[in-house]
Amino acid sequence: MRDDFADLARRLLHENGYSMKAAARATNYDPAYLSRVLSGKQGPSLKLAEALDDLLGTGGALADTLLDPDDDSRVSRSVENPSRLDAGTVDALAGLLAAYRRLDDTAQPKSIIPATLVQMKEVTRLLKGARGPHRDQLAAVASEFVQFGGWMLAQDRQDTRAIKLLNSAVELADEIRDGTLAAQALNFKGYLARQQGRPEGVARWYAAAAFTPGAHPAQRLGDMLQAAAGMAELGERDDALRMVENAERLTDAAAALPPPETAYWLTPEFNRLNMGLANLGLGRYADAVDHITAGLEGLPPELQSAPWTWEHRDALKRALAAR
Incomplete structure (x- = not known):
């Protein structure tokens, strides 16, 4: 964990324009100590991790990538003897994943990818030897970690590696019959197809x-709208309109339930963004502007500048230009 923290912190400091000496001055830490931490030679204190969080504006996510001593020992024991996997280890790894996902809302993918993939490999390696009543819970964490790795690579346009991970994530989700996880991995494949300019893949x-059986209503709503955008781009306007109508019928059901933990961002406000993309594809530019604007304004403050919002901001510019 120490080396992963060091890698994350170094990359995030560089991304934000801080040298090691400048970071030491800004956080009031001894440069020699900070150098040892950032080189992986010494473990960080929680106070240092929190100071770096404040400096980088990562909202506590960087510090949360550190396991506390009890969880670190518990995970180490499980790695040494996977057949004795316990619930505490699964919870600790799920918390670690949540921290990495929160970093995705504030930092560039390039800064997070290396440590993410290291952690993902550790979790999947543990899963291979895991036995007992907690294995399915670990498989869910592994599937989500793998799809998160695929999502990060997709954002960085490492397409071949991204597809490989997303396919693996679907297989892991199917193994435990988790429809929400499977649907989310397929959603990320649609995202990648959109970045590649392949409307067939977007629609598919x-x-x-x-x-996908077991998908959450909020997932289904957003996915239908994005499929409609792909169909519209292909000139299949009638099919696209029918897909939008089907999505609109899910609005109440989606709003009545909290989003799934695996897709916590799927609020009604977020799905306004997806409605905007559908309307943009259909040439309804004024409606696209209204929906995308409302969707962006409805995001929580900590997500307003997330790198993944750039795609929607670009779509808004295109809608405004065409309106």
Whole structure:
């Protein structure tokens, strides 16, 4: 864990324009101590991690990538003897994943990818030897970690590696019959197809996500809207309109339930962004502007500048220009 923290902290400091000496001055820490931490030679204190969080504006997520001593020992024991996996280890790894996902809301993918993939490999390695009543819970964490790794690589346009991980995430989700996890991995394949400019893939993968058994209504709603955008781009306007109508029928059901933990961002406000993309594809530019604007304004403050919002801001510019 120490080396992963050091890698994350170094990359995030560089991303934000801080040298090691400048970071030491800004946090009031001895440069020699900070140098040892950032080189992985010495473990960070929680206070240092929190000071770096404040400096980098990562909202506590960087500090949360550190396991407390009890959890660190528990995870180490499970790694040494996977057949004796316990619930505490699964909870600790789920918390670690949550911290990495929160970093994705504030930092560039390039800064997070290396440590993410290291952690992902550790979790999947543990899963291979895991036995007992907690294995399925670990498989869920592993599936989510793998799909998160795929999502990060997709954002960085490492397409081949991203697809490989997303396919693996679907297989892990199917193994434990978790429809929300499977649908989310398919959703990320649709996202990647959109970055590649392949409307066929956009329509295919978002539609597959929408009709995955066990998908949450909020997932299905958002996936139908994004599939509609792909269909519209292909000139299949009638099919796109029908897909939008089907999505609109899910609005109340989606709003009545909290989003799934695996897709915590799928609020009604977020799905306004997806409605905006559908309307943009259909040439309804004024409606696209209204929905995307409302969706961006409805995001929590900590997500307003998340790197993944850039795609929607670009869509808003195109809608405004065409309106």
